[in-house]
Amino acid sequence: MAKQNYYKNLSADYSRPGLVAPSLQTELIDLAEKIVAMKEASLPTIDSNYTLEQIEKENIEWWPTHCEALRQGRGDILTGEYRDDLVYFCQDGPYKGVEQQKEREKHWWALIAQPGVTMCWPIVMFFGEHTYFEWKCVDDETNETIAKGNVTWVRRGNRGGCYLKTEQLTFYRDVFAEQRLLNLIKT
8 A cells, every 4th residue: 555645635734743834833723612612512413414424524624623732732622622421441541521531631631742742643544433543742852752652533523522532552751740741731
C-alpha cells in the first residue's frame, strides 16, 4: 500500500510540530468552542436526516480542533467533547461517565501539553462514527518521544460527541504531572 498524507484534505496538519500557523490555531479554538456547544442532550439517531456520511464529515471538521485544544491544554474543551455517559477503556480504566476519568486524564493532558513538548498525530483515519489515530509527544529540545499511544473514538458527529473511547497509552518519562504543569490546564 502506498504511503499517504492523512491530513491531505483536512483544514490543518498536526502530523508534526510547526505546521499550523498561529492565526489558524486561534480559529480552530474558536471553532472547537462552537462544536462543543452543538452537542445535544440526547445522542442523535442515525437516520436519513443525520447520516453516517454527515457524521463522518463532521468528525473530519472536528479533528483539527481537537488537536489544537490538546496542544493548548484546553481541558474544558476536551471534556466538553465527551458525552456525560462516556465509556472510556484504557489500561487505567474502564471509566464510565466524564467525572470518573477527569482527575486521571488531567495528569495526562498536563504531561502532553507541557511547555517544551509538542503532541503530534501522524496517523488519523475516519469511518462514519469512528475516528482512529496514533499520537506521540516529542520533546522540542531533544526530539525524544516522551509518550505515545493509539486511540479510537466513537463520535456521533458534532451533535452527538464522543460516547466511547478506547486508548493505549505509554508514558516514557512521567506518569503523574507535577502541580506546576497541572496548573497550566484550563478546566
